[in-house]
Amino acid sequence: MSPTVPGPTGAAAHARALYDRPDTHLGAPAALVATYPPGCGRAARREALRPVYEAVAAELGEPTLYGGSAAGPSVRWHTGSHVVLLAGGPQGATLSVHTASDLHGREYTTVESGSVGWRPEKPHGFDALPYLWLLHRGQERSWPGFRWDGHHTAASWEHLESSLELLLDSWMEQLPLQVPGDWASFVVGCSRDWPRHLRVAYVQDPGHLSLMVDHRTTAEEPGWEDTMRERGWQVLDKGWWRAEFADTDPAAARSAARLLVADVRARGSVCPDELVAWELTVNDRGRLWLPGIGMPVN
Numbered sequence: 001m002s003p004t005v006p007g008p009t010g011a012a013a014h015a016r017a018l019y020d021r022p023d024t025h026l027g028a029p030a031a032l033v034a035t036y037p038p039g040c041g042r043a044a045r046r047e048a049l050r051p052v053y054e055a056v057a058a059e060l061g062e063p064t065l066y067g068g069s070a071a072g073p074s075v076r077w078h079t080g081s082h083v084v085l086l087a088g089g090p091q092g093a094t095l096s097v098h099t100a101s102d103l104h105g106r107e108y109t110t111v112e113s114g115s116v117g118w119r120p121e122k123p124h125g126f127d128a129l130p131y132l133w134l135l136h137r138g139q140e141r142s143w144p145g146f147r148w149d150g151h152h153t154a155a156s157w158e159h160l161e162s163s164l165e166l167l168l169d170s171w172m173e174q175l176p177l178q179v180p181g182d183w184a185s186f187v188v189g190c191s192r193d194w195p196r197h198l199r200v201a202y203v204q205d206p207g208h209l210s211l212m213v214d215h216r217t218t219a220e221e222p223g224w225e226d227t228m229r230e231r232g233w234q235v236l237d238k239g240w241w242r243a244e245f246a247d248t249d250p251a252a253a254r255s256a257a258r259l260l261v262a263d264v265r266a267r268g269s270v271c272p273d274e275l276v277a278w279e280l281t282v283n284d285r286g287r288l289w290l291p292g293i294g295m296p297v298n
Contacts (some may be wrong), residue, residue, distance in 0.1 A: 002029045003032070005032065005095070008052050015060055019082075022081075022099075032091060033095050034052045035048065042169060042173040064077055064083075064136070064138065066136075067174075068088070068132060068173065069087070070128075071088035071127075072088015072092075073177070074086075083097065085103070110130055111151060116128065124158075124159040125152075126159075127166060131292075132167045132290070133167060133289065135178075154272045154295065157272065160295065164293070165256075167293060168256055168257065172202060172247045175282070179282060180204070181204055182282050183282070184281070185280075186279060186293070187200075187277065188200065188275055190269040196215075198212065198213040199213075200256065207247045208245060232262060232263075233259070273296065275295040277293055278297065278298040
């Protein structure tokens with residue numbers, strides 16, 4: 001059973017001890033530093049973690065790597081030889097320390113195990129990835145060794161919907177906490193409808209997922225507006241169709257993922273391998289990786 005560290009002040013003190021004396025704590029169970037109310041949504045989990053995260057960041061400084069998994073945060077402070085990890089779990093968030101090479105080795109094994117994305121009749125496995133997204137805001141020479149951007153392509157459209165839903169849910173839960181005010185986005189293209197592209201973004205203010213697709217060169221066949229609206233697009237603005245989903249809506253990520261998949265399939269794509277994502281960014285600052293995106297990344 002994980003020990004519990006009470007309150008933000010206790011969490012900050014524990015994080016400092018892990019950072020300054022890692023060898024003393026190696027192998028110890030991860031300490032529970034924030035608990036989530038049973039059955040709560042992303043906003044409640046985020047606010048339960050906020051005072052703890054802010055206290056730990058104030059104590060240790062800016063993380064080496066921001067990030068999130070399907071279970072919550074995956075935030076790292078590197079000392080060189082060791083990593084202090086703030087991670088999400090079923091009960092809440094935990095703090096632990098690891099030898100950097102051991103942690104990276106375990107994560108490498110998880111990612112390379114063949115349990116993610118290979119067979120459409122099996123569980124997709126994206127929820128087991130150590131992180132769905134990583135953001136590094138230091139210099140390029142200190143980028144992490146293992147990134148796996150677009151490493152696993154979803155084996156079916158259903159798997160792609162699930163992977164995108166997990167990723168976008170993680171953004172909405174974690175970005176306002178880790179990088180307040182910053183937007184995040186990526187662009188998706190499909191080989192059978194090149195060069196038209198679709199842009200996905202999460203904007204913290206006013207708080208919504210936004211999808212846009214280029215329609216400026218599309219032939220206007222009879223009923224095309226009705227077709228686009230039936231697909232899920234909401235507004236046509238200067239040649240771009242747009243749809244927005246408020247982050248207060250528990251189904252926002254699912255709705256956005258379904259619209260993206262419906263749109264690329266309607267344009268002729270037959271499998272997620274035919275898609276490609278590029279221009280991955282958070283506020284055009286630092287480097288963003290999306291191992292959980294479920295499609296190839298350029």
